[in-house]
Amino acid sequence: MTFSSPQLQRFFYSHHFFGGLRQATGVLLPALVLSNVFGWIAGGFVAAVGAACVAILDQPGGPRRYGLNGMFAALCLGSATTAITGLAANNVLIIWLVVPALCFVFSMLTVYGKQGGLLGFACLLIMTLTLRTPLTQADVLQHTLTSFLGGAFYLIYSALAHRILWHREEQQALSAALFATADYIATRARFYDIHEDLSANYRQLIKHQAAMTEAHQAARDMVLRELPRGTTSRADRLRQGLLNLFVDMVGLLDSMVATHTDYATLRQELPDSDALLFVRDAMFKLSANVSSLALNVARNRHARVRNSVKAELRALEFELHQLREQGLPQNNPELYALLVQVLRRVRNITWQVDRMADHSVNPLPQQSDLSKANRSLNRFLTRQKWRLALLTDNLHGQSAHFRYAVRVAIAALLSMAVGALLAYIPVVRTLDPGMVGHSYWIILTVLIIMKPGFALTRQRNGWRLVGTLIGCGLALLLFYLNLDPTLYLLILAACSVLGYSLIQVHYTLSAIFNTLFVLLVFHFLVPGSNTVVGERLADTLIGCVLALSCSYILPSWERNTLDALARALRTSNLAFLRSGLDFVHATRLARQADQPAGAEPQESETQWKLCRKNVHIAFSNFTAAFYRMMDEPTRRQRHVPIYNRLMIHHHALASQIAAVIPQLALLDGEPEGIHQALAATDDYLSDRPATPPKVIETDGDHAALAYPLRQMILASQQIQDNMQALDQLESPPMPGPPERQAGTGDSDGRAHDQIGQPGHRLREDA
Template structure:
């Protein structure tokens, strides 16, 4: 991580904190107004629950219409869930059927991805909290209407807030992406330090790349959702400035990714050279500059002061001159060309960082070569398709989503059984009568903890337990101090804000503040009673045990999905290479026609960039699943070395393709050796026999292509070998099998 910007400072200027503040305000306002002005404490709580259900769908990133549609769906489905649950609660048998059925139905919404999962959880949350107080049939309508009005208030409030603060939201999303880019560059710098372990550096790089991919997609969805129209209005100038920064950030990432090399060979060839250290120091400074720029973007400030990397670049030039005098261009032309290419890319990265800083000072530059808003950029936005067929096609035992829904339904049913047993146990009723009426908290804990993957459930389980324990301890301390009601209310509001803000940053801390928030609510509802703290802790422990135990029912082990993800990643790299070669061909034809940069060339370049985005997403999905598998029990893992090598070689391959294609686009034609190398790479990715060239031309401009082309062939060969090593297991083991490896 870049040390120049403290994590706490990043957090408070990020869209996580800003979004948490917005969500907490929208959820608490109905409760504060109804209870504070009218004294309707119970109605205020119900309205806040309805608002909280809608707030779950109010996530940063994505086109605004998707957010509004998601919140509207949460409002309608949540209100229907409230009515159904309220009516069923008055019938002893119906509630035992309705709760598991709703848990299954809403858990199946995970087939629609992140937003589908959030929608399902929002409905399950309002279902569980409706169970808190038994309702008569006469009360159900009033309860549902109050919950609906609370959710409707939040929907209107959120729409207005987004309308007014759109620029601030886009700035913060872009800032998070810039911070992630800075972290990625800093991690890249580790490879040039001969004293740091390469394997550990690769692990850190892959994790940072996955985080950066998510951050870039969120920023892309925010910045590109409404492009500048070329007018002179203030809003259009602000949009143009953010668009320029985003495009420059992507260009900077391209330059960074394209510097990938065989670092082990580089370290062996230049073990005592200061050239590697100068590259490392230059990249660290650039990472610091990007980190500072990210902070200033979040603070709406201009970036003027930057760390200069001129000293490192000049020192690297001197080292290259020394190597030239030692005859390296003749003894090892590929290595020398590689070092020259690294120097060029560092210069290019420096210019791009300076340009980004200039854009923050002058949001509407007059340079004619700056990227302009183009409708083709809309193709880079995330698309969410809600098709009924996607849901029905997953209603079978082999589907991971179906298995997850079954697990959640069984866990909810067991939670009700345990809650009912506690309610009818004489010892429990005599020691703490309140335990009998709080079984809904066990169900809520189960729903919060359980995730589609076993590793995520176990990880979330530990975080939840630790957070609840700390939160209960803090609440006991606060209750012992006997503070004023006003101060307790202030702590309650702060806990709500931090609970919403930290949920995507640090789940344990989020659990701490959410526990504190809930216990403070009960402190206001039942003043002077501290037994609720122990009840919450016991319920959470019971829910955690049930959630972890039920994770072994029809489990979906990551090993069953990695084969498909590996094939998807190979196909994505294959398409990335084909798209790049199509762009090269379009660039050559445009030059021959005397129209360089024409429409067809721009279209081919856009398609290639779309392929590059898809490669990053496929790689992140594969890497995330691999690391989740590593968190699962050892006997549930398989082919760890092969999957690890696939991850590393795909990363190297994508980096070399990104480095080769722009250079090929500048050539009018390529020699036979280079053409054969490209063909061999394509054949290997297609799992066909390949004939790598005996010699790759290294004269003139071709020297810079020889090394990355060799790395592409080497990476493709290893990808083919490792993919073939998976075939026997893939053919023997049925998809979705939950048996031992």
């Protein structure tokens, strides 16, 4: 996160800041009321802890229904955890059994995805903070009830806030997706700059595409949960406006990813041409337009501000005219066709961005058949499944979730042991008696840092250490200034808001503000004692060391999941191709029956779009795991070149499928060469022997299909070769004659020789 003015504006109008403000307010209100109105400071702290437990499930940008269900589950499980921990704390033997057991059980909830992980962490947080003060059996009921009331207050408060501010939340989720789309367009624009490194830029493109996919899914879950009902109410008009923008945004995404341009060939053949610069400048302007639109959506403004790209389009048309006069269509027809394709794409994107700007000011009329449209759109939503079998099926040593739960339980046990050991060290008891009995803070540090993946745990370890160190330094400075208590309270509230807001944006800054917040809380609980700063720092250092050390216990390396993710991605791309061909077939039959708008082509198109969404998600899962593996120790990485090539070829394949299917749907049939190309792609993805066509027809409307079809064959053939190479590396070698090395990085292989066309290499060195 940079601190330029546009980025700050983007942050303060985002759902991250809005959600952080909502969470901080809901957590601090019970504490302020009980402390200032009733004078019960300890009760206010307990109620705030109960509210904080529920607030963890109130993530910004998530669907409201699942958020409320998760908060209710956190309220019930958190209260039960408080009671169990409070009762067990009176018995030394029992508490040493209960804490690791709870850590294991709640860490296993990661099998249910992000929501399950948040629920487990919320329960572990309230368990840890309950250990802060020893409770008698008589106090346990009061402590549990106070915590429950604090959590219940937050649940009611959040439900009311969601109901009142639903449109604002949907706007901000849509704005985040638009900003991610603008970042993706800007990254694509850099490919046309000959001074930019293709490999480095491709890595950035993959990361931005993964972030964009996640942001689009979050916006989809928000916007499509409550669709227009066809009434004339203000709420329906607002929903219709957001739905129009979302549909436009998805159309823009389709235009961006529905092709795979050969940037290396463009740079090689046109190193001194201004055509590439005109495309770059046009796309940068379009990115700025989408960013401006995203900011207006977040601010609830309807001003239509845009940068015109007419000059760049006219200049690009002139460059193409010059190239035509120089005989490029005759000398290099594929290069000329590629440039024409780029020009058409920029025009299409420009039209779509202008359409989005128009819809942000004047929403389109509602659709005539909303019930059918709503049923179709509902199928794109994410469904959360909580099945007990999913938990029990992972109770074995090979499960990554089980191994993670064991690691957390062992780390918590070691944290308790270190805390107990500090009580017997004379130096510690002499220099700082307050350090004794702080094992709960060490446990909390371990729980915050430890994640299922080794790379993320190590990364968070560094961020947490830096954030805690800076936060402690700032706290000492604030305490040295001896400010007015009211000012300290305002700083505490600001730190709480920023700590919640930045946790998904910049973890180090979030750790700084959270450290400041906690130290200011202890400053109010124990006025005049600055030793708490050193104690928190020492506890955090111990917790970081334990968390990193325990990460090597039954580790779950990303390399163990990449094979399955690669197969899932191949399956998704195959389903994407087949569903697209089903859509083409249904469209042709409907056109022959003079019913182009029939139910069957609409259903097949919806199925194809669902498969396209699944491809984006599968690709994001694979690339995220690949980059996490690259952050792990080198000796724990394997098959890096093969996975890298698979990532490149799957990206190219999905782009070309998205480009070919709509063009095929416009034709009444395809000639033999095109049919063989599609069949060969299907065979390669199905891991069957394939026979690519020797010639792909280029007459008339078929000319635009030749290049993407060749790229589809090349990509699918390379995917098959690399997947076979993975299988061979995983299985013992079989005796036999030497074979050609599969997927060695050069795409000019068997498919090119059989097609007999000039080669266009797919980028593999990213």
